[in-house]
Amino acid sequence: MKYKKKVLNPLIAAISLLFTLLLVIYGCGTLSSFANNGNRQSANNYSPIRILSVSGAKAVSISAMGSCKIINGETKLQLMALKAGELQITCSEKGLIVNENPISAAFIRIIPDGGKIKIEESVYRGLAEIAVENKSINVINELSIEELIMSQVGREMGAGFSLEALKAQAVAARTFVMHEKSRSKFKGFDLKNLSGEGKIYYGTAVEHAPGLEAVEATKGITLKYKDEIAFTPYFSNCGGYTEDVAEVWGTASKELYLTPVPCFFCKTGEHYTWQTEITKAHILATLKASGRVCNDIFDIDPNYVVTKSGRTKTVSITSDNGKITLSLNEFRSIVGYNVLMSARSLTCRPRSGSFYFTGKGWGHGVGMCQDGANGMAKQGKNYKDILRRYYSGTGFSSR
Secondary structure, three states, X not given: OHHHHHHHHHHHHHHHHHHHHHHHHHHHHHHHHHHHHHHHHHOOOOOOEEEEEEEEEOEEEEEEOOOEEEEEOOOOOEEEEEOXXXXXXXXXXXXXXXXXXXXXXXXXXXEEOOOEEEEOOEEEEOEEXXXXXXXXXXXXXXXXXXXXHHHHHHHHOOOOOOHHHHHHHHHHHHHHHHHHHHOOOOOOOOEEOOOOOOOOOOOHHHOOXXXXXXXXXXXXXXXXXXXXXXXXXXXXXXXXXXXXXXXXXXXXXXXXXXXXXXXXXXXXXOOOEEEEEEEHHHHHHHHHXXXXXXXXXXXXXXXXXXXXXXXXXXEEEEEOOEEEEEEHHHHHHHHOOOOXXXXXXXXXXXXXXXXXXXXXXXXXXXXXXXXXHHHHHHOOOOHHHHHHHHOOOOEEEEO
C-alpha cells in the first residue's frame, strides 16, 4: 500500500496539474468568449423601436424589398409568403384586404427576408405592422435602435464629416431616441413619423458608409445623467456659444448638463454667420395664420430681451394694431425655422417692403453643436471628448 501510494500520488498530481492547465487555457478562452458574447448582447438588448408611419389611411402601398412573409399578428401563424412585389392594402367592414385577398386577422406583420421594406415612397429597415382602427389603416414600422440611428446619423451629418464627429452624433441620436421612448405615452407604438407632426426616421435613402461605421463603432452606447437616460438635443451651428435649455424650452433645472458653453470650433461652418431678407407680406401672412391680425408692420425689435449667451429671447413687433410681443422661438416657428435660422446675435433693419436680418448659427442652440463637433474632431478630439464638452456632467453607458 505504501509503495502504491508513492507511485499514485505523483501520477494523480500530474493528471491534476494537466487538468488544471487545460481548464485555465480553455476555460479562459470560454470565459473570454462568454464575456465578448455578453458585451455583444448588452449592446443589442434594447427592445425594438415602434414608429407610427401611416395613420388614418384608407389604403396603403407596401413593397417588400425581396421576398416576404405575412404573419397573423395575434396567432403568429404565417398567412402567406410572397416574392418581391407591391402589396395594395385596403380595409373593409370585415378587416384588412391584401391584393384583394381578405385577411382574417386583427392585424398583420409583413416581414421582409432582406430586412428592408418600402412604405409608400420611402424604404425603411425592419418590418411593417398593419392594423385597422376606426375603419382606417395604421402602419407601424418596427426596427432596432441601431437601424434607426443609421438613418439619423446620415440625415444629421454628411459623409464628409469626421468619423469622431459622426460617432458623437450616433451616441447623441441614440440617447435622444431612448429618452423619447422612455417618456412616450402613446399606446402600441413609441414615436410618430408623420408628415406635419415631426419626422424622426427618413429611411435608408439618407444613410452613408461613414455613418454606418460610426453607428457600428458606438453600438449600444448612450449618455446618462445620475443613472437616468439623458436628454441630448443637437443642432447645426451655435454661432460661438450654446444655449441654456431653460431659455428655449423652460425645462426644470435637473438637466444641469444643458447649460451654455463657449464653442471655438464651429467658425468654419457654413452657417456660423448668416443674413436673410424676409418680405413684409410673408411676415403679415404668417402672423395672421397664427391668429395675430394686423395690416402693416413698422418695426421689429429683436433685442427686446436677450439671454446671457447672446440670443434674442423675446421679439417686439410694432404694427398698425399695436405692439405684438412674441418669444423668438415662436417667431421663428411662425416665419419658418429655415428662414430665420437662429436667435444668436440677431439684428433687424427695415427695408422697403421687407426686413433684413443677420445672425449667427443655425438651430435652437441647446446641446451639441454639430459643426463644433466636426471642428473638435479635426483637432484630434475623440467622440467622448466631444460629448463631454456639450453634455457636461453626463456619463457613458453601454447595454
